[in-house]
Amino acid sequence: GQQVMQIPQYQHVQEGEDFTTYCNSSTTLSNIQWYKQRPGGHPVFLIQLVKSGEVKKQKRLTFQFGEAKKNSSLHITATQTTDVGTYFCAPFMDSNYQLIWGAGTKLIIKP
């Protein structure tokens, strides 16, 4: 079945460093959503990407959808403690019109 791989599983950064998580699929995706889950919290919607090559920005967050619509990335510039959490990509599954979820990338700020 359609699956998505999200890497890395964890990323430790110093505050102020950049962070990137990647989402890869073997099949072409219709669209993809990104969510953030704070420790102890629940996933919160960040953005949806639809178009090939689309780039969207939210302050220090930059979301990209690959030209072939098989991969996506989230880049955070100059991380802050408020960015801590797990970031999930959730592409759309054509077969049953449901989202499938990556395993998430946990952003950890080094003390």
Add this chain to the structure above:
Amino acid sequence: EAGVTQFPSHSVIEKGQTVTLRCDPISGHDNLYWYRRVMGKEIKFLLHFVKESKQDESGMPNNRFLAERTGGTYSTLKVQPAELEDSGVYFCASSQGRAVLYNSPLHFGNGTRLTVT
């Protein structure tokens, strides 16, 4: 507006017992979803209601899981009898339109952490 609420927040039960989880979606949201996340792994889809009808229950692991949404308002997810592998966090989410098709994001509840011992 009030968000998605789930009850209980935590449940610890013994193998073989029954547990019922409840989800109250955001008022007016016809679409209601149940998901499960086992520690450190991906969020797995369980099922999707549109109003009171089960639109898709392809993610339900087996017949020990029963979900209902009487009247198209709140939903319950019953696990009977519970097994050790059922442990995890069960999330409920709702959306106004069909998620993704209408650029309608999911609004999640805080989840129920289920521990089966």
